[in-house]
Amino acid sequence: MSDSAEPRRPLPLVMEAPRGRAKPPVHLADLDPAGRAALLAERGLPAFRAKQLSHHYFGRLVDDAEQMTDLPAGQRADLVGALLPPLMTPVRTMEADAGTTRKTLWRLFDGALVESVLMRYPGRATMCVSSQAGCGMACPFCATGQGGLQRNMSTAEIVEQVLAGARALARDEVPGGPGRVSNVVFMGMGEPLANYKAVVGAVRRLTDPTPDGLGMSARGVTVSTVGLVPRIRQLAEEGVPVTLALSLHAPDDELRNELVPINTRFSVEETVQAAFDYAQATKRRVSIEYAMMRGINDQGWRADLLADVLMRGDWGWVHVNLIPLNPTPGSKWTASDPADEAEFVRRLEARGIPTTVRDTRGREIDGACGQLAAAE
Known part of the structure; x- marks a missing residue:
């Protein structure tokens, strides 16, 4: 079968995706704990809340912000928007x-x-x-x-x-x-x-x-x-x-x-x-x-x-x-x-x-x- 196959050019080591695409939003799972805290601080939000968000995401498997009742209601949307887009x-x-x-x-x-x-x-x-x-x-x-x-x-x-x-x-x-x-x-x-x-x-x-x-x-x-x-x-x-x-x-x-x-x-x-x-x-x-x-x-x-x-x-x-x-x-x-x-x-x-x-x-x-x- 391979005798009749068309010749193939060698592939590069890593096939690069097309460039110019927008990148996915940064998410808590992209970052280590220090990176999560730093991102919140950059956005003027309390850095210590990063661990609470991590607990909801990985520990409780929560994907509804309304269930994250330990986060202050006034900041909840901003916190979730920053780390859980x-x-x-x-x-x-x-x-x-x-x-x-x-x-x-x-x-x-x-x-x-x-x-x-x-x-x-x-x-x-x-x-x-x-x-x-x-x-x-x-x-x-x-x-x-x-x-x-x-x-x-x-x-x-x-x-x-x-x-x-x-x-x-x-x-x-x-x-x-x-x-x-x-x-x-x-x-x-x-x-x-x-x-x-x-x-x-x-x-x-x-x-x-x-x-x-x-x-x-x-x-x-x-x-x-x-x-x-x-x-x-x-x-x-x-x-x-x-x-x-x-x-x-x-x-x-x-x-x-x-x-x-x-x-x-x-x-x-x-x-x-x-x-x-x-x-x-x-x-x-x-x-x-x-x-x-x-x-x-x-x-x-x-x-x-x-x-x-x-x-x-x-x-x-x-x-x-x-x-x-x-x-x-x-x-x-x-x-x-x-x-x-x-x-x-x-x-x-x-x-x-x-x-x-x-x-x-x-x-x-x-x-x-x-x-x-x-x-x-």
Whole structure:
């Protein structure tokens, strides 16, 4: 198949969003505690109120100023306007799996559209969040990649997706009783490591102790990447041991150059080595994401080659997560035959590589990332 593919020019390390756009309003979640206090002081407001606002936002999950009764009525609107400006508006929410999967399309302040998904399972609740409006990585089987990159999201816009899910769970709006967000995966729209500063800022806000942040464990956060090698190495030095998920999708350069064009910049060997080094540095097992595509990357010999690529070191540093492709309308890319999928799993496990097939949720609600935004 790759013989007939059109040649691709190598992508730059970071795909820059179009310039000239207005920036999102500064929000409490963009700032550390000192920055929040300084912003209030700059606006002539009492700096100590910043901690109260943080408690309402991260601790109580309040989004209605009228419920912030410990703030003086005469200053409440100014305080909330300074640190808690509205960031996004829901356009549409669709439900599946008896209401335990909720996909929301959001309109940002400048009209850009992004998606988030709340998935509740017995014992845990996961938020899948976007980090960019669109994506510049140009993977041809991905609905988001087909639309290109509009802009990077701010730290607060990323965090607000999680907080929206946290509020829904806390208010018993999701079947299963009141709950909390236990896991966050950066697997929505965009390439997280191409928006590095905002994504790391969001991780810090999510893991900072309450009321400075949401108080999550870094072990509950997964950051996905198609393989921006310098950023993987930078992330290993941040001191936040999040799980790294590498979207590999092919074990050989010839096919991966076509499926994941950034591979023309960073080869399979370079990318997997960076992931291995990340695991060594953080002691966190890396997840290898592999979308199974019929007749493209699901052959048994490619499973053997994938095992060869991943066999390094003397400890279980990696876990393979096979993803049944959720095809976009009109796409030539389709999900693998179940028998081929089972054989792929068998071959990997025979080599001692832990492998699972991802639970696919949301097919009936345009579950593939980017489908709702594209339809809108």
